[in-house]
Amino acid sequence: MAENKKQAEFSIDRKISKFRTHLTPEDELKKFSHEELVARVQQLEAYTYQLKNIIKKSGSNVIDNVTLIGMDKINSDTSGETCTLKKKNRPFDFSKCSKRRILLRILYLGWDLDGYAVQDNSTKTIEHHLFLALTKSCLIQDRQSSNYHRCGRTDKGVSAFSQVISIDVRSKLPSEATDLSQELPYCKMLNRLLPDEIRVLSWAPAPSPEFSARFDCVRRKYRYFFPRGSLDLGLMGKAAALLVGGHDFRNFCKMDVGNGVVDYKRSIFQASVTVMQQNDPQLESPYDMCEVTIEGKAFLWHQIRCIVSVLFLVGEGKEEPQIVTQLLNPEQPKPQYPLAVDLPLVLFECEYEHLLDWQHEQEELSRVVLKMQATWTANAVK
Secondary structure: OHHHHHHHHHHHHHHHHHHHHOOOOHHHHOOOOHHHHHHHHHHHHHHHHHHHHHHHHHOHHHHHHHHHHHHHHHOOOOOOOOOEEOOOOEEOOHHHOEEEEEEEEEEEOHHHOOOOOOEOOEOOOHHHHHHHHHHHOOOOOOOOOOOOEEOOOOOOOOEEEEEEEEEEEEEOOOOOOOOHHHOOOHHHHHHOOOOOOEEEEEEEEOOOOOOOOOOOEEEEEEEEEEEOOOOOHHHHHHHHHOOOEEEEOHHHOOOOHHHOOOOOEEEEEEEEEEEEEOOEOOEOOOOOEEEEEEEEOOOOOOHHHHHHHHHHHHHOOOOOOOHHHHHOOOOOOOOOOOOOOOOOEEEEEEEEOOOOOOEOOHHHHHHHHHHHHHHHHHHHOO
8 A cells, every 4th residue: 555655646746747748848838839838738637537537547545745846846837826725626614713813914025916995897906805815824715704895995006105904814822812923924824825016014913803094094195105206395384284183185085976075175184295315415306305294194096196296286387386375265166286196105004002912924024125135236226
């Protein structure tokens, strides 16, 4: 019996090795015609079908071995799309697991993505990748039963350094456990399944089962980065200061009637324009990097980008700072100002009244730093 098992494993190893040697380099594939590529795909499908039959006949122990030595790599793009037990290929039994409500702090670079919220016509959204990872790792059964809330909804091209979500996930500890050192490594589990531009930085146990990342957030901070150029930062700062307080911001947003938004009153806690990186401390340079920082509890659709657009017009001398006061009057008709571009905008921070016990997996955090450094290097040399 043991000898037959070894022979089966050797046969499978040889099949996988043979499969790998048949992989054609990318440069060679580019030379193929359409008909040749179709034939090649059919050949690969035949190899896959053959391997599956060998595995099926060889027993569950060999299946585990094959999964470890090769099949995960061969089918890495599709493995784990549904949460199943590898040994017996049956759905994961969530009824046998403890659950914990947690918050996840997420960083993402939205430059090449279609926004945060899931969309019917695109898979290039943060939520799509996030729920794919949550499901593949068997941390949740599905979105509908996960009691999921997000703090902010960023648009296409917009990034976040500290997006926060609240969600019910699988736990290896009882719900009343206070020592979290033996809890599942949530950050590591998700980051190995997420694309490089989306990283989970830390997690925290929720203060209560009803805690919501959206409704319990008391302050959201956005930053918009830009080079000084010929802008008058002093005038922009004066205009930004006029935004502070409770106002009707209907002239500083895109109407969102489709989602039932009819109240345009919002409160801005702080708004400023500052130099964040100066080439020469003694001189003002058009290459100095600056930022608009705006803090508030909640914001309207495109509110930050509309505000930045008006501030730029003030900085260019095309409008006076008092234009802000005029536009805060809801009786004033809304001018057709261009919307500021999306790429420099970042959801920088989300704050909560409760003191959250953020758990940082140091080894995973080091990997995130290396990923971000590699991304910075790639963009810096372009």
